[in-house]
Amino acid sequence: MADTKDGNSEKLVQTSSPSDNSDLGSAKHRQPRKESDSESTREDGKIEIKEADNLDKLGFGFPTWKKWTILTVIFAVQVSMNFNTSVYPNVVIRLTKAFQISGQAARVGQMIFLVAYAFGSELWAPWSEDFGRWPILQLSLLLVNIWQIPCALAPNYGTIVVCRFLGGLSSAGGSVTLGMVADMWQADEQQYAVAYVVLSSVGGSSIGPVVGAFIQRYLSWHWNFWIQLIFGGVVQLMHFVLVPETRATIMLDREAKRRRKAGEANIWGPNELKESRITMKEVLKIWSRPFEMFVREPIVLCLSLLSGFSDALIFTFLESFQPVYEQWNFGIIAIGLAFLPINIGYIIAWFSFFPFIHRHRKIRRRDPDALQPEARLYWLLWMAPLETLGLFGFAWASLGPSRNVHWIAPMIFSALIAIANYSIYMATIDYMIASYGPYSASATGGNALARDFLAGIAAMYSTPFYENVPGPHTLEYPTTILACLAFLVTIPIYIFYWKGPVIRERSKFAQTLASDRKKNVGAGESKGGRAGDVGEKAEAGEMEKGP
Numbered sequence: 001m002a003d004t005k006d007g008n009s010e011k012l013v014q015t016s017s018p019s020d021n022s023d024l025g026s027a028k029h030r031q032p033r034k035e036s037d038s039e040s041t042r043e044d045g046k047i048e049i050k051e052a053d054n055l056d057k058l059g060f061g062f063p064t065w066k067k068w069t070i071l072t073v074i075f076a077v078q079v080s081m082n083f084n085t086s087v088y089p090n091v092v093i094r095l096t097k098a099f100q101i102s103g104q105a106a107r108v109g110q111m112i113f114l115v116a117y118a119f120g121s122e123l124w125a126p127w128s129e130d131f132g133r134w135p136i137l138q139l140s141l142l143l144v145n146i147w148q149i150p151c152a153l154a155p156n157y158g159t160i161v162v163c164r165f166l167g168g169l170s171s172a173g174g175s176v177t178l179g180m181v182a183d184m185w186q187a188d189e190q191q192y193a194v195a196y197v198v199l200s201s202v203g204g205s206s207i208g209p210v211v212g213a214f215i216q217r218y219l220s221w222h223w224n225f226w227i228q229l230i231f232g233g234v235v236q237l238m239h240f241v242l243v244p245e246t247r248a249t250i251m252l253d254r255e256a257k258r259r260r261k262a263g264e265a266n267i268w269g270p271n272e273l274k275e276s277r278i279t280m281k282e283v284l285k286i287w288s289r290p291f292e293m294f295v296r297e298p299i300v301l302c303l304s305l306l307s308g309f310s311d312a313l314i315f316t317f318l319e320s321f322q323p324v325y326e327q328w329n330f331g332i333i334a335i336g337l338a339f340l341p342i343n344i345g346y347i348i349a350w351f352s353f354f355p356f357i358h359r360h361r362k363i364r365r366r367d368p369d370a371l372q373p374e375a376r377l378y379w380l381l382w383m384a385p386l387e388t389l390g391l392f393g394f395a396w397a398s399l400g401p402s403r404n405v406h407w408i409a410p411m412i413f414s415a416l417i418a419i420a421n422y423s424i425y426m427a428t429i430d431y432m433i434a435s436y437g438p439y440s441a442s443a444t445g446g447n448a449l450a451r452d453f454l455a456g457i458a459a460m461y462s463t464p465f466y467e468n469v470p471g472p473h474t475l476e477y478p479t480t481i482l483a484c485l486a487f488l489v490t491i492p493i494y495i496f497y498w499k500g501p502v503i504r505e506r507s508k509f510a511q512t513l514a515s516d517r518k519k520n521v522g523a524g525e526s527k528g529g530r531a532g533d534v535g536e537k538a539e540a541g542e543m544e545k546g547p
Contacts (some may be wrong), residue, residue, distance in 0.1 A: 049255060051252060060185070061246070066117075071245070076200075080172055080235045082201055082202075084113065084232070089459070090212030094216070100527050107460055108161055112164050114453070118452035118456065121172060134246075137172055137176050140176065141239065144167050148229035152222045152223075152226050184246055194426070194429070194430065198422065257269070289442035297446075297507055300443050303432065306490060308454035308455070310424045311425070314417075319459075325407065327401060328407040356379050389398070391417060391482050394417065398479065418464060429444050429447060435507075
């Protein structure tokens with residue numbers, strides 16, 4: 001799941017931003033090389049090499065084929081992490097029989113993994129920034145795989161709950177995988193890569209039920225965890241072999257060591273000159289900022305809750321599909337295959353963003369200030385209503401064959417929900433990145449936290465929700481309630497599109513970015529620049545207009 005890192009439509013700001021430890025802060029706002037960015041001599045006489053002088057030695061200098069090879073491996077890693085969350089429901093029935101527990105108790109293993117995952121991805125973030133992406137992701141994958149073994153061999157259900165918790169806490173998630181996008185693509189070139197990784201995040205959650213159905217039908221409950229281990233082991237091996245380090249500071253350290261061996265004795269990398277590695281104070285500051293922004297920033301709060309609610313719907317479907325499709329006499333495998341329309345919806349939504357990404361890139365190349373952050377929400381204005389429409393349609397298509405409803409109807413509506421779910425995740429992440437600049441890692445961290453946490457809670461209420469609603473329409477009413485909630489939580493999208501500049505003016509985080517942008521482009525006004533029109537292009541009809 002993830003804190004997605006994307007290009008900012010504003011002018012670039014210096015890398016010495018207030019959140020230098022933030023991936024988005026360091027990678028999204030790199031300026032073209034200036035004299036002040038060149039190798040500098042410190043008071044102790046040591047010469048520190050700078051990022052701006054060595055872009056060809058960093059991830060930015062990788063050839064396109066190598067970047068996309070790396071990203072495809074990361075795609076598989078992210079799918080495997082989310083697969084672990086969504087394949088578990090297929091083992092619930094088997095666990096109730098094996099350990100003589102209730103179905104609700106068996107679902108605790110699903111809930112605790114997702115809740116731990118929500119916090120685990122945040123806890124890993126500071127370490128990947130200081131020690132590098134490769135070792136941290138390898139360690140995360142190794143730990144996740146290790147905790148699968150006691151789950152598969154568990155003598156009692158308590159072992160499964162504990163190890164599922166540790167597995168979720170060990171999952172680095174988007175805090176590492178999406179950070180690599182910022183390591184390899186410059187600010188205004190990241191959107192295609194971000195869209196690809198977002199697809200892996202949502203897709204992994206809907207592939208699980210398809211595979212899980214075959215496991216449930218043909219294998220014992222132990223194999224639910226063995227399959228997770230096999231998948232995790234394969235992607236860990238792929239990552240070990242095919243993915244190099246991409247974190248800029250680590251690569252600069254290696255370049256400095258290479259140059260010293262070549263005879264330049266006084267060249268040093270940034271980490272080599274630190275008196276100490278990351279301090280506990282810095283770690284606590286990085287850990288606390290996503291929670292602070294989640295509480296204090298209305299943009300982060302509302303859009304994260306929207307994104308979390310949308311993701312929770314998918315996990316609610318993990319429970320609701322069975323009673324809905326059993327009306328058409330669907331068996332275990334057929335119910336699993338009923339999740340394929342969701343995957344199709346995700347792919348359709350992914351492709352639907354391409355024309356807008358292409359258009360925005362062309363506009364920004366002509367004028368970096370031509371689009372305000374609210375432009376990132378434009379396509380979502382049209383996609384978000386599909387969630388409410390899809391839920392209402394799914395609800396009343398659940399009337400089943402007794403009302404002459406064909407089974408294809410709920411599948412079509414579930415695909416519409418998937419299109420909206422992807423669009424919400426992609427657009428809200430994209431907008432937060434553009435709005436918060438150097439604080440984007442923390443803003444998107446709040447989004448990821450909400451998605452995983454609310455999805456975990458959904459694992460506990462979904463089945464009772466569909467079983468205990470009174471009245472003649474026990475399947476239709478619960479989804480109708482969700483449709484009404486979907487309508488309410490999508491309202492902020494339109495508020496932020498029209499009033500986003502006013503709201504950002506009240507944000508200390510967003511205004512830090514605005515202040516830096518004005519400093520950088522102020523000198524350009526005399527040359528025909530438009531540094532003073534902050535917020536003006538966010539008015540109706542202006543954000544999407546291009547020459």
